[in-house]
Amino acid sequence: MTVSADLEMKSFVLLRLGERRFAVAADGTAELVAPSRVFRFPHNTAQIEGVILRRGRIVPVCDIAERLIGQYLTARRFYLIALRHYGQRTEWVALPVTGECELINAELMPASASDEPHVAGWLSHGGDVIEVLNLDALTPGPNEFMPNQGLQNQLRARGARPGETQARP
Amino acid sequence: MRAVAPIKAGPLRSEQIILFRIGEQLFALSSSSVQEVRSADSLSGRAYEINAPGIDKVRQFVRRGPNTLFLVSGAAHFGLSAPDGILVFVLRNTRTALLVDSIERMTAITRLQALPLSFCHEERQWYRGLTALDQTVVPVVRPEGFLSDHELMMLDAALPLPEVSSQETEAQEDTDFGAELN
Numbered sequence: 001m002t003v004s005a006d007l008e009m010k011s012f013v014l015l016r017l018g019e020r021r022f023a024v025a026a027d028g029t030a031e032l033v034a035p036s037r038v039f040r041f042p043h044n045t046a047q048i049e050g051v052i053l054r055r056g057r058i059v060p061v062c063d064i065a066e067r068l069i070g071q072y073l074t075a076r077r078f079y080l081i082a083l084r085h086y087g088q089r090t091e092w093v094a095l096p097v098t099g100e101c102e103l104i105n106a107e108l109m110p111a112s113a114s115d116e117p118h119v120a121g122w123l124s125h126g127g128d129v130i131e132v133l134n135l136d137a138l139t140p141g142p143n144e145f146m147p148n149q150g151l152q153n154q155l156r157a158r159g160a161r162p163g164e165t166q167a168r169p
Numbered sequence: 170m171r172a173v174a175p176i177k178a179g180p181l182r183s184e185q186i187i188l189f190r191i192g193e194q195l196f197a198l199s200s201s202s203v204q205e206v207r208s209a210d211s212l213s214g215r216a217y218e219i220n221a222p223g224i225d226k227v228r229q230f231v232r233r234g235p236n237t238l239f240l241v242s243g244a245a246h247f248g249l250s251a252p253d254g255i256l257v258f259v260l261r262n263t264r265t266a267l268l269v270d271s272i273e274r275m276t277a278i279t280r281l282q283a284l285p286l287s288f289c290h291e292e293r294q295w296y297r298g299l300t301a302l303d304q305t306v307v308p309v310v311r312p313e314g315f316l317s318d319h320e321l322m323m324l325d326a327a328l329p330l331p332e333v334s335s336q337e338t339e340a341q342e343d344t345d346f347g348a349e350l351n
Contacts, residue, residue: 039305039306041194041196041306041307041308042194042247042248042249042292042295042308043288043290043291043292043295044248044290044291044292045287045288045289045290045292047287048287048288051285051299051306053301053304053306056301057282058282058285058299058301058306059285060285060287060288062287084286084287086286089286091285091286091287093285093287139287140287140288140289141286141287141289142286142289142293143289
């Protein structure tokens with residue numbers, strides 16, 4: 001049996017952040033929506049910009065670009081509504097993305113021990129090797145739901161940017 | 170075999186809220202948690218300075234008989250760059266008198282959505298949840314979230330001795346100013 005025979009074809013949504021592409025498992029996404037008004041109010045969770053209203057639900061907007069590509073997105077075309085797990089609970093989170101998303105089938109190569117906690121694995125598509133994201137480690141949540149490494153990373157990130165603990169109205 | 174009676178949806182439970190502003194920011198607060206609304210001027214004449222280390226949002230307090238109320242700057246509490254408000258909400262069952270800028274209106278809500286778990290810092294203490302009103306989203310504040318037990322302990326420790334400020338106890342004047350709610 002070859003290694004590739006062990007790998008299973010799965011569906012992924014490819015999303016674009018600036019010039020880079022990332023993937024999330026398709027069964028962890030809900031929909032792709034056009035930009036809508038972001039409602040902002042004071043809070044201290046740096047990665048959360050505000051909330052949008054979607055189908056009667058209030059959905060937090062989480063900018064993952066700063067952590068993944070080192071800069072906030074300035075031009076946005078869509079919000080990818082994805083599922084974020086908190087223990088047994090699941091909530092929607094809106095991820096700002098540039099460009100359209102693409103649904104593909106690909107083989108998931110598991111992440112290695114040296115990969116960042118937010119890397120769920122890798123896939124190969126169109127000549128590129130693309131990170132598959134683990135949103136549970138990438139987006140904020142109460143400590144009791146966070147994987148240990150994700151928490152450590154967040155604490156590190158928080159320590160590096162003390163100014164970001166200010167409320168963002 | 171007994172037929173199961175269909176379950177009727179009951180009438181939606183509504184909650185009366187006060188929409189208010191601190192700076193430009195709109196907030197909501199259950200009207201049942203507001204004991205009084207006063208002008209800040211009506212309290213400041215009888216307020217005393219307090220300086221508790223690390224609690225910059227409280228700079229004054231008033232004595233009411235045996236109780237002490239701390240005037241909390243809503244702007245400082247939420248980290249907003251706005252001057253201290255000109256209205257005071259005396260919050261029921263708390264020791265907080267909250268300084269706000271203005272009352273927008275009173276209305277009713279039928280749905281309060283829990284704060285999404287992505288919000289994972291102090292805001293979880295600040296807000297009971299979020300509500301959608303007229304195509305906008307408003308945070309509904311938690312009355313007991315303005316001063317933690319630890320902050321109250323620090324403030325109590327910073328209080329001057331009662332005899333220093335007892336002359337201006339406003340116990341008899343409670344109903345002279347402002348509007349009593351509920």
